Amino acid sequence: MSATLMIQGAGSNVGKSMLVAGLARVFVRRGLRVRPFKPQNMSNNAAVTDDGGGEIGRAQALQARAAGVPTSIHMNPVLLKPESETGAQVIVQGTRLTTARARDYAKLKPQLLASVRESFAILRREADLVLVEGAGSPAEINLRAGDIANMGFARAEHVPVVLVGDIDRGGVIAQIVGTQAVIDPQDAALIKGFLINKFRGDPRLFDDGYATIAQRTGWPGFGVLPWFDQAHELPAEDALDIAAKRGEGAFRIVVPRLSRIANFDDLDPLALDPALSVEMVAPGRPLPLDADLVIIPGSKSTRGDLAFFREHGWDIDLAAILRRGGRVLGLCGGYQMLGRTIADPDGIEGPAGTSPGLGHLAIDTVMQPDKHITQVRACHIASDTPVSGYEIHIGESDGPDRARPMFDREGTPEGAVSTDGRAMGSYLHGLFGEDGFRRAFLAQIGAPASDLVYGARVEAALDALADHLEAHCDCDGLLTIAGSGVCEGG
Numbered sequence: 001m002s003a004t005l006m007i008q009g010a011g012s013n014v015g016k017s018m019l020v021a022g023l024a025r026v027f028v029r030r031g032l033r034v035r036p037f038k039p040q041n042m043s044n045n046a047a048v049t050d051d052g053g054g055e056i057g058r059a060q061a062l063q064a065r066a067a068g069v070p071t072s073i074h075m076n077p078v079l080l081k082p083e084s085e086t087g088a089q090v091i092v093q094g095t096r097l098t099t100a101r102a103r104d105y106a107k108l109k110p111q112l113l114a115s116v117r118e119s120f121a122i123l124r125r126e127a128d129l130v131l132v133e134g135a136g137s138p139a140e141i142n143l144r145a146g147d148i149a150n151m152g153f154a155r156a157e158h159v160p161v162v163l164v165g166d167i168d169r170g171g172v173i174a175q176i177v178g179t180q181a182v183i184d185p186q187d188a189a190l191i192k193g194f195l196i197n198k199f200r201g202d203p204r205l206f207d208d209g210y211a212t213i214a215q216r217t218g219w220p221g222f223g224v225l226p227w228f229d230q231a232h233e234l235p236a237e238d239a240l241d242i243a244a245k246r247g248e249g250a251f252r253i254v255v256p257r258l259s260r261i262a263n264f265d266d267l268d269p270l271a272l273d274p275a276l277s278v279e280m281v282a283p284g285r286p287l288p289l290d291a292d293l294v295i296i297p298g299s300k301s302t303r304g305d306l307a308f309f310r311e312h313g314w315d316i317d318l319a320a321i322l323r324r325g326g327r328v329l330g331l332c333g334g335y336q337m338l339g340r341t342i343a344d345p346d347g348i349e350g351p352a353g354t355s356p357g358l359g360h361l362a363i364d365t366v367m368q369p370d371k372h373i374t375q376v377r378a379c380h381i382a383s384d385t386p387v388s389g390y391e392i393h394i395g396e397s398d399g400p401d402r403a404r405p406m407f408d409r410e411g412t413p414e415g416a417v418s419t420d421g422r423a424m425g426s427y428l429h430g431l432f433g434e435d436g437f438r439r440a441f442l443a444q445i446g447a448p449a450s451d452l453v454y455g456a457r458v459e460a461a462l463d464a465l466a467d468h469l470e471a472h473c474d475c476d477g478l479l480t481i482a483g484s485g486v487c488e489g490g
Contacts, residue, residue: 001124001125002035002123002124002125002127002128002129002130003128003129003130003479003482003483004124004129004130004131004132004157004159004160004482005023005129005130005131005132005159005160005161005162005478005479005481005482006131006132006133006134006153006154006159006160006161006162007019007020007023007131007132007133007134007161007162007164008134008137008138008150008151008154008161008162008163008164008191009134009136009137009163009164009165009166010137010139010163010164010165010166010172010175010176010178010179011136011137011139011165011166011169011175012136012137013166014164014165014166014197014198015164015166015197015198016133016134016164017059017062017063017133018228018231018234018465019164019195019197019469020036020063020131020132020133021036021059021062021063021065021066021234021462021465022066022462022465022466022468022469023131023466023469023475023478024036024063024066024067024131025066025067025462025463025465025466026466026469026470026475027129027131027475027479028066028067028068029466032128032129033069033126033127033128033129034067034069034127034128034129034130034131035064035067035069035075035123035126035127035129035130035131036060036063036064036066036067036075036130036131036132036133037060037074037075037076037119037120037123037130037131037132037133038057038059038060038075038076038132038133038134038135039077039078039116039120039132039135039148039149039153040077040078040079040080040112040116040135040148040149041056041057041059041060041076041078041079041080041135042079042080042081042082042088042135043057043058043059043079043080043081044081044082044260044261044262044263044298044300045057045058045059045236045262045263045264045265046058046079046081046091046262046263046392047060047061047071047390048373048374048375048390048391048392049061049070049071049072049073049075049094050070050071050072050375051070051071051072051073052073052094053094053373053374053375054073054091054093054094054095054373055073055079055091055094055095055373055392056071056072056073056075056076056079056094057076057079058235058263058265059133060075060076060133062234062235063075063131063133065458065462066462066466072123073093073094073095073119074093074119074120074122074123075119075123077092077093077112077115077116077118077119077120078090078091078092078112078115078116078148079091080105081262081300082260082300083099083260083300083301083349083350087099087100087101087102088100088102088105089300090105090108090112092112092115093115093118093119094373096371106145106146109146109147109148110146112148113146113148113152113153113156116148116153117156117157120132120157129479129482132153132154132159134149134150134161135149135150136149136150137150137179138150138151138161138163138179138183138187139178139179139182139183141182141183141184144183144184144187151183151184151187151190154187154190155186155187155190158190159190160190160192160481160482160484161190161191161192162191162192162193162194162195162222162478162481163176163179163191163193163194163195163219164194164195164196164197165194165195165196165197166197166198167196167197167198167199167206167224168197168198168199168200168227172196172209172213173209173212173213176194176213176217176219177213177216177217180216180217180219191219192219192220192481192484193219193220193221193222193477193481194213194214194217194219194220194221194222195221195222195223195224195225195473196210196221196223196224196225197225198225198227199224199225199226199227200226200227201226203224203225203226203472206224210224220477222473222474222477222478223472223473223474224472225468225469225472225473226468226472228464228465228468230461230464230465231465232272233272233457233458233460233461234458234461234462234465235265235268235458236264236265236267236268236271248274248277249273249274249275249276249277249448250275250277250448251275251276251277251292251293251442251446251447251448252276252277252279252288252290252291252292252293253270253276253277253278253279253291253292253293253294253295254278254279254281254287254288254291254293254294254295255267255278255279255280255281255294255295255296255297256281256287256294256296256309256312256314257280257281257282257283258296258297258299258305258308258309258333259283259301259304259305259308260299260300260301260304260305261297261298261299261305262297262298262299262300262332262333263297263298263331263332263392263429264297264298266295266297266298266331266429266430266431266432267280267295267297267432268432268433268454269432269433269438269452269454270295270432270438272452272454272457273438273450273452274450274452275442275447275448275449275450276442276447276450281314283308283312284312286313286314286317287314287317287318287321289317289320289321289324290324291321291326292326292327292445292446292447293326293327293328293329293445293447294318294321294326294327294328294329295328295329295330295331295334296309296328296329296330296331296333296334296335296337296338297331297332297333297334298331298332298333298334298392298393298429299332299333299334299337300333300349301349301350302333302336302337302342302349302365302367302395303342303344303349303350303353303355304349304350305333305337306337306342306355306357306358307355309337309358315358318358318360322360322422322423325422326422327421327422327423327424327445328360328422328423328424329424329425329426330361330423330424330425330426331425331426331427331428331429332391332392332393332426332427332429333393334425335361335397335415335416335425335426335427336357336365336395336397336425337357337358338357338358338359338360338361338363338423338425339357339358339359339361339362339363339364339365339397339399339425340356340357340359340361340362340363340364340399341354341355341356341357341364341365342354342355342357342364342365342367342395343355343364343365343366343367344366344367345366345367346367346369348367348368348369348394349367349394360418360422360423361399361401361416361417361418361423361425362399362400362401362416362418363397363398363399363400363401363402363416363425364397364398364399365395365396365397366395366396367394367395368394368395368396369394370394371392371393371394372391372392372393372394372427373390373391373392374390374391375388375389375390376388376389376390376391376409376414376428377409377410378407378408378409378410378414378428379407379408380406380407380437380440380441381405381406381407381408382406382440382441382444383437383440383441383443383444385436385437385440386436386437387407387428387431387434387436387437388430388434389428389429389430389431389434390428390429390430391427391428391429392429393427397416397425397427399416401416401417401418401419402415402416404416404417404418404419405417406424406425406426407426407428414426414427414428415427415428432454433454433455435452435453435454435455438452438454
């Protein structure tokens with residue numbers, strides 16, 4: 001069986017996903033076959049897998065890229081996609097199982113653990129090393145019963161754990177020492193060491209703190225990782241991360257931050273383009289009237305986010321932007337919002353009913369139980385440019401503006417364009433990662449040219465991340481710990 005190592009966090013957003021991606025690239029460069037794995041993820045940022053059209057978290061797709069392998073449904077066997085404050089769609093091994101309220105989810109966990117263990121076993125059979133990412137923190141002991149995301153999984157599979165603390169937030173000593181203090185001693189026994197992440201300045205300034213953590217916990221340290229300056233060049237894990245990537249270009253793109261925003265990594269290539277300025281507009285702020293392009297992104301609750309859009313007055317702002325000569329592009333749920341009506345007769349995304357759309361595209365959408373999950377190859381009609389992307393959506397859209405599609409999908413029209421050409425919509429995700437399409441589309445709407453090669457930029461950032469870890473982290477020690485898991489439980 002393969003070696004295994006689990007990266008858990010002393011809190012959320014400590015950098016677990018990026019560390020797993022970086023370590024995957026480190027060990028692949030050493031000649032190992034590496035697979036990423038996250039038992040349970042909660043995210044509306046999903047990817048369509050290469051092994052049959054299932055869904056996994058986008059973070060696992062980046063980790064697979066770092067490992068140089070195709071994506072698989074087994075890399076993230078349980079994906080929770082929040083649809084409201086209290087409920088989420090439950091995706092198991094790539095396919096929707098049900099929608100569950102938070103208080104009912106615990107009843108599913110025994111069934112889900114079986115699927116998690118099955119997927120983990122599949123990956124172990126094809127790899128030399130499986131790098132596992134936890135979720136949240138093992139210190140959330142109120143969630144320990146039936147846990148499948150952190151120590152519950154680690155205990156079931158005898159996987160050694162390294163705990164990561166985020167020093168940028170402050171209180172990192174308490175994060176790590178406090179975790180040991182509150183978790184079950186048998187869980188603590190699986191933790192083989194700790195890492196300190198996101199240090200700004202000279203790491204030696206933390207020598208005393210580092211020694212204090214080791215002395216109080218008995219766990220060895222595997223390094224103090226300085227802040228990684230190229231983190232913004234990797235796909236965003238959180239919609240708020242897009243704000244950190246805002247460019248300074250003259251062409252202004254604005255994006256309303258919807259309450260259930262989904263697949264926002266569509267924006268990453270635009271945010272890295274030096275010719276553009278991409279601004280994520282927070283709730284409570286108006287859409288800037290001098291915007292050249294408004295992008296309404298995907299949503300996990302389209303009618304709910306349409307109401308949210310109106311609640312913040314963005315419908316009025318958008319109409320003014322279009323009157324002033326700006327443009328709008330709707331992607332997936334955003335495409336549906338731009339239409340005349342959105343009907344959900346069966347209550348698939350929330351209460352049954354019909355909502356009036358923003359009315360900038362002459363299309364109507366009806367939500368349907370079957371979800372479209374597929375990789376797509378198409379051609380951008382306006383520029384005759386080939387493009388590849390993916391679809392993850394429910395609902396079918398039709399109407400007069402479909403006679404002017406954005407794309408030709410192997411003989412089938414896809415998307416819609418208004419009669420004046422200022423409103424556009426498509427179900428396709430991942431389009432702007434295609435350099436040829438991105439340049440052609442931007443040229444079509446009057447944006448300046450850019451020589452950004454997005455895929456190469458991501459690859460360079462992953463290599464730089466691996467170099468960063470090799471320089472500041474005891475990667476040999478981590479590999480030794482990973483191998484010990486084979487002896488203890490494999």
